[in-house]
Amino acid sequence: MSRTAMRSNQQLPTPPAAFVERKQRILQQLSVPTDEYTDASPKGSIDVGIRDLIDEINALDGFVTTSSCAGRVSVFVEGVKNASAAGAVSDGQAEVGAATTTIEEAALPATLAGVGGKGGGGNWLFVSHDPVPFKAGVDDPAQVLGLSGANMSESFFEQPEADSRLMHFKFEPMILHVLTASPEHAQLLLRCGLQAGFRESGAINLTASAGETVMPMVAIRSMGLLLESLVGEQIQGQRYCTVSSGYLGRLLDISNHRFHENTKRIARFRSAVLDATSTKATKKDGTEWEDAETRRARKREEGLRRREELLREQQTRTTVGEDQVSKDSLLDPNMT
Numbered sequence: 001m002s003r004t005a006m007r008s009n010q011q012l013p014t015p016p017a018a019f020v021e022r023k024q025r026i027l028q029q030l031s032v033p034t035d036e037y038t039d040a041s042p043k044g045s046i047d048v049g050i051r052d053l054i055d056e057i058n059a060l061d062g063f064v065t066t067s068s069c070a071g072r073v074s075v076f077v078e079g080v081k082n083a084s085a086a087g088a089v090s091d092g093q094a095e096v097g098a099a100t101t102t103i104e105e106a107a108l109p110a111t112l113a114g115v116g117g118k119g120g121g122g123n124w125l126f127v128s129h130d131p132v133p134f135k136a137g138v139d140d141p142a143q144v145l146g147l148s149g150a151n152m153s154e155s156f157f158e159q160p161e162a163d164s165r166l167m168h169f170k171f172e173p174m175i176l177h178v179l180t181a182s183p184e185h186a187q188l189l190l191r192c193g194l195q196a197g198f199r200e201s202g203a204i205n206l207t208a209s210a211g212e213t214v215m216p217m218v219a220i221r222s223m224g225l226l227l228e229s230l231v232g233e234q235i236q237g238q239r240y241c242t243v244s245s246g247y248l249g250r251l252l253d254i255s256n257h258r259f260h261e262n263t264k265r266i267a268r269f270r271s272a273v274l275d276a277t278s279t280k281a282t283k284k285d286g287t288e289w290e291d292a293e294t295r296r297a298r299k300r301e302e303g304l305r306r307r308e309e310l311l312r313e314q315q316t317r318t319t320v321g322e323d324q325v326s327k328d329s330l331l332d333p334n335m336t
Contacts, residue, residue, distance in 0.1 A: 011184055012182070012184050012188065013182050014061075015061055015182070016215075019179070026179075027058060030054075047069060047071075049070035050068055050070040053269075053270050054176075056274065057178060062181035062182065062185040064178065067176075068174075068175070068177070069175050070266070071171075071259060071262045072129045073170070073171045074126060074127045075126040075147065076124045077125065077165050077166075078122050078168060079165070080122075125145065126144075126146035130259070132144060132252055132256060134249065134256070136249050136253070140245065142245060144252070145169070145231075147167075147248070149239065151239070151240050152241055165234045166232075166233050167231050167239065169251050170226075171251075171259075172226060173221070173222050173226065174262055176221075177217060177218070178220065180203075180218055183216055186203045188276055188277070189218045190218060191276070192269055193269055196265050196268035198220045200224070201218065201222075203218045225258045227254060
C-alpha cells in the first residue's frame, strides 16, 4: 500500500449517523437481483459495465452511489419544451437525452419516463451502452441507429414548422454521482477521478446549514469525450435524416473509439479508488502484512537478486586474480 493511500485512510472521519441511515436506504433499492431492478433510464437498469464498480464503492465506508451511466451512444428526438408538458417529467434524470440514472428517487414506476422527456413528446430511437458493431461499407448506419424509416434530406428546412423537433446523435462517457460522508471523503474521490482522466469532476453541498450534516455529492465525469451532432428533424410525425450515410458511419466510428477510452478511464478510476481506500493490515515493525503467496513471490525475487549479486562478486574476484597472476609473471623471470 502506498504512503498516499495510508495517509488518506488515516484522515477519513467516521461517517455520521445521518449518512449511514441514508446509505442504507439507497442500498436497499440496489439489493434486488439485477434482472428485477428497474429505474428511470431508457434501459431500465444499472449498466452492466459499471455494476461491479458501483458494488465496490458501496462496500466502502463513507461512500454510496446515487446515479450512474457507464457511457452510451444514442439517437433521440427531442421533446417540446413548454410549461404544460413539463410537469409530466418528475425528475430531470428521466428525460430523453439525460445522462444519468437516478437511483435514490427511482422508486417511481418510471420505466416509461423516457418518452415525454424534455417537456413531452421526445422519444429514443436508439440506445447502446456498449460499442456498436458496425462495418463500414457493409452495414447501413441509418438502419443500425434506428433511422432506416426516415426520409433523406440534404439540409434542414429553412423555415421549420412550429411542431418540428430536432433529432440528435450523442455519445456520453461515464458519469457517476456519489454521496460522501464528509468533505474529506469527497476530496479523496475527486482526486481519484481527476487522476483517472475525469477532469470535469466536481462536488456540491460542501457546506451545510446550522444543525445539518455536511454530506457532499461528488460527480465523476469527463466532458472531453462527449460527442453530439444534429442528424435530422421530425416534422408532423415524419422524420428526416439530414446527414449522409457516410457521416453517420463516421459518428459511429468515433463513438466506438471513445467507448474504449472511456473503459480505460473507468478501469483507472477503479484502481485509484481501491488503492486510496486500501485497508491492508501492517505488522508491528510498520511493514505491510503479506499473505503466503505474496511472501513466496517476494522471497523468490530476493533470492534471484542475491544470486545475481554473488555471481557478479565471483566474476570480479576471478578477474582480479587473473590480473594479479599476469603481473607476477612479468616480474618473475623464472616463470614461463
